[in-house]
Amino acid sequence: MQKSVFSLLTCMKGLSTYYTGYQITGDEMRVAAPLLALSSYALASCSPSAGASDPRYVTEAVSYGDIRDIVPAIGEIRPAGQVEVGAEITGRIIEILADFDDEVEEGQLLARIDPAPYEAGLAQAQASLRTANARVRAASAERDNAARELDRARQLQTRGTAPASLVEEYEFDLVAHEAQLAQARAEVELAESRVEQARIDLARTEIRSPINGFIQDRLIEVGQTVSAAQSTPTLFIVSSDLTNVVIEALVAENDIGRVEEGLEVRFTVEAYPGEEFYGISGPVRRSPRENGRFVSYPVLIEASDPEQRLLPGMTAAVEFVHDEARAVTRVRIEALSTFPVGWCPDEVTDEDINSLPGLQTSEMTASMRCAAAIGTLGGQIVRAGQRRLFVLEDGRPVMHRVRVGAEDDRYVEIVDGDIRIGDEVLIRDRERY
Structure with missing residues (x-):
């Protein structure tokens, strides 16, 4: 044992003639x-x-x-674009024009809410606007009459046949009528805004698709009343074309350091055993998913499927290709x-x-x-x-x-x-x- 230790120290002394560092023994041996x-x-x-x-x-x-350095994960397939179509007004569904899996285009009519209450509201707003315009005309005429009376009073005062108090009284009347005219004009602007809001509400009785895609889910029936008083009710879920899909893969915390944006990704689904699909990894999301002591991080994967065989909700077994060389x-x-x-x-x-x-x-x-x-x-x-x-x-x-x-x-x-x-x-x- 002593001989082995002596041999080791002798070797370290040989290294100390080249490297500089800290002392090991009192014999001035230094190791770098x-x-x-x-x-x-x-x-x-x-x-x-x-x-x-x-x-x-x-x-x-x-x-x-082959050399294959991969990071495994599990994810769920969903469309690259997905929108929940809701109702911004309260009313009764009187017509549904699109059903499950129907192909739809942006702006296409999907359903109608009973427009009768909103048509009546628009008519009422338009009547209020006409009333407000009439008030403006009346106030304008009274203002013009007050201006003429003031001119006559000033002419009589110049001739000495009217007191100054009369002129002051007509001046006050003119100011009052100008104020009434300004108020009437403001009422017109308010009535116009109510007409515009009524038109908007009437247009919202027509539920239209915001994107090109297909009806993934329909959550309403004819005759059903939807209420937008507290929150926007969802009527349809419209998904974009399934030629492009997104996978949200959950990567374990001990593997997340080997995953980065732009990695090649392979994945399989149980519906097509033995067949591989390909995608590209997106950014790593920093929000952890905790399940007991197990922590994972979501990573979005963009994939293309021209044949549209990958359906929303399918479970994908994912492999992030960190390093690979074949043959x-x-x-x-x-x-x-x-x-x-x-x-x-x-x-x-x-x-x-x-x-x-x-x-x-x-x-x-x-x-x-x-x-x-x-x-x-x-x-x-x-x-x-x-x-x-x-x-x-x-x-x-x-x-x-x-x-x-x-x-x-x-x-x-x-x-x-x-x-x-x-x-x-x-x-x-x-x-x-």
Whole structure:
């Protein structure tokens, strides 16, 4: 045990000549924070190595197949556009002109409410308007007469035959008649607005479709009285054409971080088993849905169905395609993090190590030099945007640099590197466990 601890400290001392960080012991050994993962490889390499023919390696062959990283969810299909058509007035339904599943156009007449009360209201408002106009004419005539009387009084005053008090009296009468005329004109404006409101109410007895689509639901019968006194009653539900539908999918909170707007979406419905439909994910809504301890977030999905087979209310089993690659070269994802115990890179020279600040191979033991070489190589790989894995060749692990693409929870795609189908890639070193 003491020997193992001593070997580990010796390896860490070798790294401390290059990295700067915090002190570990009183011997002024310092370990750096950068490239922690690479340093772990170096520490592992300081352990004793098994023989080259020791069957300690667990491998898996490079394969050819698909990579699918998906996020599952469940959602309900609904039309892309849906409007509840209500009544803005109170009355009795006397005629229904559209029924379930009927195709309708914008502005098409769907039903009628008894117009008789509103026709009477319009006639009454129009009569009130005529009365108000008559008052305006009468007030205007009285104002004109008062103006003429005032002119005569002023002429008589000029001749000295009428007192000033008479002129003042006629001036007061003129002002009073002008006020009466203004009031009559205001009454005309009020009567006109009542006529306009009566016309609007009469027009509202005709229930018309606000959009092109079909009648998804009808909630009224002939003879039924609808009341709009407290809230607008719903008479019809009109949905837009089902060539475009929307799915509100509920995504679990542990998966929502992998869902974003614009992802490809696949979904199936029980009505058409084995057939896949496709859509595009919209924004993630921030309002959570809580069901006990289970929390989910709604995500809207836009999908196209030219044949209009998807019906409102169908349950869709949804897959958000986070990452996918078909028929690619792939390896187990563990291969990118597995490092064989006792391995030391041959391609890193003393010149490479000595070129780094604070590192001198002449002052290193063999294990320290190996640790420095692994750290140097790791830095080169990271800067090149590459990853590394080990292929078992003639019973010994040989490092290969690769570039990776899509990945899921099991495999990662190899997009560049000297890797062939069938190569045995190291995924575990039993000596490490």
